[in-house]
Amino acid sequence: MVERALADGDLTAAHAAVADLSVELLVDVLERLNKTDRAVLYRLLPKDQAMEVFEQLDPSLQSALVGGLQDDQVASIFADLEPDDRVELLDELPATVAAKLMRGLPYDERELTAAILGYRQGALGRRMSPEFVSLRLDMPVDRALAIVRSRLHDAETVYTLPVVDRNRILVGVVGLRELMGAPTDSVVGDIMNEPYFARATDDAEEAARRCAELKLLALIVVDSETRLVGILTVDDALGILESAESEDQARIGGTEPLRQPYLATPVGQLVRSRVVWLLVLAVGATLTVQVLEVFESTLEQAVTLALFVPLLIGTGGNTGNQAATTVTRALALDDVSPRDIGRVVVRESRVGLSLGVLLGTVAFVLASLVYDASVGAVIGLTLLTVCTLAATVGGVMPLAAKAIRADPAVFSNPFITTFVDATGLVVYFLIAKAVLGI
Structure with a gap:
C-alpha cells in the first residue's frame, strides 16, 4: 500500500498508511523501499519519530538515506546520534560528507566522536560509548546518587557504574541496585566490586563475546594504563556478535556479507x-x-x-x-x-x-x-x-x-x-x- 501510494505520488495516502505504525514496523517498511522512496517517506515522519527510526536503521542504510535528505535535516540527525552510532555512520559516508558533518557538530560532541574515530577499525574503542557515569572511590553514597540522577538522560547506562581514583584509574565497579541500597553515610569504595574490563585496543568481537558470556549489562573499557575511557553496553555487544555471525555465515557459503537488508541491496x-x-x-x-x-x-x-x-x-x-x-x-x-x-x-x-x-x-x-x-x-x-x-x-x-x-x-x-x-x-x-x- 505504501509503495503504491509513493509510486502514484500520493504523499497524503503514504503518510496515512504509516501514521500509526511502530518504530520497528517503520524500519521494516523503509528497508523494503528503494533509495528515492525511502527518502521521501522518511521526510513525511514527525521529527521525534524520524530520529528514533534513523537510530534503528543499519549504518549502510543510514548512509544511503543521508544522500536523499536536505543538509539541515542531516545535520540535525547527525548531532542527535550517540557518539558510537555517529562513528558507524561516518564509516559508511564519503570522506567529504563525513568531514562536513563533523565540522557542524558542537565542540563537545566533536571531541567525543573524534576520540572514538582515533581507534582502528575492528577495535573495541571504535564501538564503545564515551557517555557514561563514573564515580570516585572516596565519594559519599548520597553524592554518588545525586550524580546518577543528574545524568539519567544523557548517559548510555546508569546500571553499571565504574569507580575510579583521582587519576581516573579503574579500581572497581558498583551496580545501581547496590548504590541505592547502601547507607547514605558510607562511601563508594565500601560497596564496590572487582571490575570486569577490556582494553580499547582489544578486538571488538572478542570483547562483545566476553560481555555476553559473563552476562554483563555493560563491559567497562580502559586504555593501556587502565584509565577509564568508555563502556560497551550489552545491546551494542549483541549487535556486534550478530554482525559477526552474519559475516561468517556469508563467507562460509562463498559470498561476501551484505551490509544492508537483502531487499534494500x-x-x-x-x-x-x-x-x-x-x-x-x-x-x-x-x-x-x-x-x-x-x-x-x-x-x-x-x-x-x-x-x-x-x-x-x-x-x-x-x-x-x-x-x-x-x-x-x-x-x-x-x-x-x-x-x-x-x-x-x-x-x-x-x-x-x-x-x-x-x-x-x-x-x-x-x-x-x-x-x-x-x-x-x-x-x-x-x-x-x-x-x-x-x-x-x-x-x-x-x-x-x-x-x-x-x-x-x-x-x-x-x-x-x-x-x-x-x-x-x-x-x-x-x-x-x-x-x-x-
Whole structure:
C-alpha cells in the first residue's frame, strides 16, 4: 500500500498508511523501499519519530538515506546520534560528507566522536560509548546518587557504574541496585566490586563475546594504563556478535556479507558479493578437470567408475564442510585456538575414519550387489580414505586461517570443497588402479 501510494505520488495516502505504525514496523517498511522512496517517506515522519527510526536503521542504510535528505535535516540527525552510532555512520559516508558533518557538530560532541574515530577499525574503542557515569572511590553514597540522577538522560547506562581514583584509574565497579541500597553515610569504595574490563585496543568481537558470556549489562573499557575511557553496553555487544555471525555465515557459503537488508541491496551489489567467489571456485575446479584428464585411460578401461564420481566428491566435500563449520564455530566461542591444532587433527581424523567405515561399508554392500565385489571394494575404500582426509583438512583449515590472522570462514567450505574434489579423485583412481589392476 505504501509503495503504491509513493509510486502514484500520493504523499497524503503514504503518510496515512504509516501514521500509526511502530518504530520497528517503520524500519521494516523503509528497508523494503528503494533509495528515492525511502527518502521521501522518511521526510513525511514527525521529527521525534524520524530520529528514533534513523537510530534503528543499519549504518549502510543510514548512509544511503543521508544522500536523499536536505543538509539541515542531516545535520540535525547527525548531532542527535550517540557518539558510537555517529562513528558507524561516518564509516559508511564519503570522506567529504563525513568531514562536513563533523565540522557542524558542537565542540563537545566533536571531541567525543573524534576520540572514538582515533581507534582502528575492528577495535573495541571504535564501538564503545564515551557517555557514561563514573564515580570516585572516596565519594559519599548520597553524592554518588545525586550524580546518577543528574545524568539519567544523557548517559548510555546508569546500571553499571565504574569507580575510579583521582587519576581516573579503574579500581572497581558498583551496580545501581547496590548504590541505592547502601547507607547514605558510607562511601563508594565500601560497596564496590572487582571490575570486569577490556582494553580499547582489544578486538571488538572478542570483547562483545566476553560481555555476553559473563552476562554483563555493560563491559567497562580502559586504555593501556587502565584509565577509564568508555563502556560497551550489552545491546551494542549483541549487535556486534550478530554482525559477526552474519559475516561468517556469508563467507562460509562463498559470498561476501551484505551490509544492508537483502531487499534494500541493489542487484549489482548482490552480483559483486558473489561473482568473486564463483570465479575463485571456477578456477579451483579446473584441478578436478585436470585430474580427470590424467586418469582418462583408467576411466576408459572401467567406465563404471565414472558413475560414482559425483557421489565420492560430494561426500568428501560435505564431510570437510561439516568439520570446518564445527571448528569455525568452536573458534568463535573460544573453545579451541590454533595451539590446539594437534588435538583437532586427532579428533577429526578419528571422526572422519568412523564416518568412512560406516559409509564405506554401506557403499561396498550396495555396489557389490549391483556391480561386483571389486567395484564395491574400490568405492568402500575410497569413501573410507576420502572421509578421513576431508574431515582432517576441514578441521585444520580454520585453525590455520586463525594462526595467520585471516578470517576462518574464508578458508572453510568453498576452498575445502575444491581441495577435496581434486584430491578425492586422485585417491579414487589410485585405489581403482590398485584393486582392479588397470
